[in-house]
């Protein structure tokens with residue numbers, strides 16, 4: 796059994812320690828936001844946060860997150876009550892097919908938690924790891940900018956959870 800915390804809840808998972816975190820999130824915990832894109836660390840569709848940093852969950856073995864804090868896009872809000880970052884992506888209509896979006900949001904969340912007022916260059920640099928096959932990058936960048944403004948206006952308590 797491996798114990799991990801996901802979105803504030805503790806889970807004990809009976810799986811091979813080498814299993815990629817992405818498979819556990821989707822297959823065992825029914826958290827389907829993070830997507831399998833390449834499985835090779837090249838696209839960012841599987842991005843989640845571990846202890847505040849963006850990680851590629853297709854590459855991270857379950858054993859590496861034992862007793863650590865994992866956050867997925869489901870932890871930022873819901874369809875009924877989207878968090879500020881999710882709301883910004885909706886307002887900017889940043890999703891086309893949507894496949895990359897959960898990973899984009901989690902990479903942006905990690906950026907904004909460590910740098911609440913990023914420059915455009917810093918946003919571009921932080922988001923460069925994540926690819927969007929639909930080419931909505933400009934809308935995604937606008938959404939991150941919009942979210943940064945909204946989070947600063949809302950104060951620190953609203954910046955992490957809805």
Ligand code: FES
Nearest residue numbers: 832833834839853
């Ligand atoms: S699925 Fe993990 S980087 Fe592509």
Ligand code: FES
Nearest residue numbers: 891893927928929
């Ligand atoms: S919206 Fe389709 S891959 Fe990004």
